[in-house]
Amino acid sequence: MLTAEDNAQLTRVGPGTLIGDLMRQYWIPVVLSSELAPGGRVKRVRILGEDLVAFRGPSGRVGLLGEFCSHRRASLYFGRNEEPGLRCVYHGWQYEPSGRCIDMPNERPESSFQDKIVHPAYPCAERGGVVWTYMGPASVPPGLPELEWTLVPQAQRFVSKFWQDCNYLQALEGGVDPAHISFLHGILDAADDGLRRALDRAAAGFGFASQLERTPHIEVAETETGLLIGARREAPAGQYYWRITRYLLPFHTMPPPEVGSDPVLHSHVWIPIDDDHLVNWCISWHPTRALTEDEQAEFRAGSSIHAMEYAPATSEAYGDIRPIASRSNDYLADWEAQRTRKFFGVPGVGVQDKAITESQGRYDRSLEHLGRADVGIIRVRKCLLDAAIALRTRRVPPPGLDPASYRVRPASVLLPKEAPWV
Ligand code: FES
Numbered sequence: 329m330l331t332a333e334d335n336a337q338l339t340r341v342g343p344g345t346l347i348g349d350l351m352r353q354y355w356i357p358v359v360l361s362s363e364l365a366p367g368g369r370v371k372r373v374r375i376l377g378e379d380l381v382a383f384r385g386p387s388g389r390v391g392l393l394g395e396f397c398s399h400r401r402a403s404l405y406f407g408r409n410e411e412p413g414l415r416c417v418y419h420g421w422q423y424e425p426s427g428r429c430i431d432m433p434n435e436r437p438e439s440s441f442q443d444k445i446v447h448p449a450y451p452c453a454e455r456g457g458v459v460w461t462y463m464g465p466a467s468v469p470p471g472l473p474e475l476e477w478t479l480v481p482q483a484q485r486f487v488s489k490f491w492q493d494c495n496y497l498q499a500l501e502g503g504v505d506p507a508h509i510s511f512l513h514g515i516l517d518a519a520d521d522g523l524r525r526a527l528d529r530a531a532a533g534f535g536f537a538s539q540l541e542r543t544p545h546i547e548v549a550e551t552e553t554g555l556l557i558g559a560r561r562e563a564p565a566g567q568y569y570w571r572i573t574r575y576l577l578p579f580h581t582m583p584p585p586e587v588g589s590d591p592v593l594h595s596h597v598w599i600p601i602d603d604d605h606l607v608n609w610c611i612s613w614h615p616t617r618a619l620t621e622d623e624q625a626e627f628r629a630g631s632s633i634h635a636m637e638y639a640p641a642t643s644e645a646y647g648d649i650r651p652i653a654s655r656s657n658d659y660l661a662d663w664e665a666q667r668t669r670k671f672f673g674v675p676g677v678g679v680q681d682k683a684i685t686e687s688q689g690r691y692d693r694s695l696e697h698l699g700r701a702d703v704g705i706i707r708v709r710k711c712l713l714d715a716a717i718a719l720r721t722r723r724v725p726p727p728g729l730d731p732a733s734y735r736v737r738p739a740s741v742l743l744p745k746e747a748p749w750v
């Protein structure tokens with residue numbers, strides 16, 4: 329349980345808010361690099377409550393500008409994508425990706441007015457097939473986080489994203505909650521197709537996580553950049569089976585892989601659009617080999633953590649990644665399946681998570697009752713609040729500004745009972 333004040337502090341992300349300021353210390357994914365063609369259409373995006381436009385100039389350089397023109401607030405979404413910058417179609421003001429106004433054709437040529445204009449703009453960089461931005465105050469941003477999925481060759485990763493109608497924090501909390509797997513994503517009958525296949529793949533013979541013992545012992549350990557959340561279950565031959573989730577400040581989580589000899593790894597990045605919506609970035613990658621055709625086909629079909637069936641695209645910010653499954657259609661739940669086969673009848677793990685976290689509404693944490701199984705969630709909130717308060721009150725740089733501190737993986741491992749899991 330949180331006080332109403334802590335709840336508000338943890339969930340608000342606009343400029344000047346406690347968590348908003350913390351998140352602005354880190355690189356944030358904006359769109360896939362492939363979504364911006366050189367000289368192509370401008371895209372609206374909205375991040376941390378700020379309306380922006382992303383574009384790639386004819387020369388290939390990516391820019392991210394405040395959506396509304398500094399002149400009289402026309403939308404630069406309609407802008408002309410010219411070199412060396414985006415030109416407003418209302419009166420022709422032109423902005424470089426740096427935000428500098430470089431042309432003001434409706435003013436006299438001798439005017440110095442344009443030198444006084446500083447249009448909102450954020451630096452961008454590309455890595456791992458993703459355009460990232462830094463929205464913080466440092467004149468020299470930290471290095472890009474060296475997440476393994478961003479560093480492997482393209483053939484070794486699959487990246488998707490989808491819109492969620494809830495605050496970022498409740499979605500992120502689902503990502504550090506090992507206890508929900510065997511319920512929300514569980515099955516009543518192991519003959520269920522998709523999960524049956526997963527069971528068969530589980531070479532070590534432990535079965536799919538959702539069929540595992542439902543009350544694991546959970547421990548949390550701090551790391552340089554966040555937390556390890558270990559869920560421990562009994563295993564044969566005097567061993568424990570540890571499933572270890574990663575939390576990396578401020579918005580990265582990595583669930584433990586399926587047990588097996590050659591697992592694909594997964595990660596989420598939970599990026600607030602504003603206080604009531606987020607983009608759930610979903611990444612699957614393999615550290616050492618290309619993803620197989622079958623794996624890629626599965627991800628494209630929206631299995632595993634991905635949800636790829638989108639409603640018809642609009643040009644609003646992230647209007648092209650709204651899943652068809654939504655509150656208004658009960659997330660396409662199959663109630664008969666829920667009665668007979670599955671714990672929860674909504675199809676697809678990603679959509680199940682979306683459905684249940686959206687169902688929490690404007691989550692009031694002063695009304696919740698947390699138990700022993702919720703220890704990961706308690707610690708993630710503390711991690712965020714501690715880092716944000718230290719930054720606000722003592723100017724302490726938050727953990728994770730060292731790019732190399734993101735070079736980590738989640739894990740599922742069998743260990744002798746006496747072996748320390750950390
Ligand atoms: S509103 Fe953009 S140039 Fe006038």
Ligand SMILES: [Fe+2]
Binds near residue numbers: 502509677681
């Ligand atoms: Fe989940």
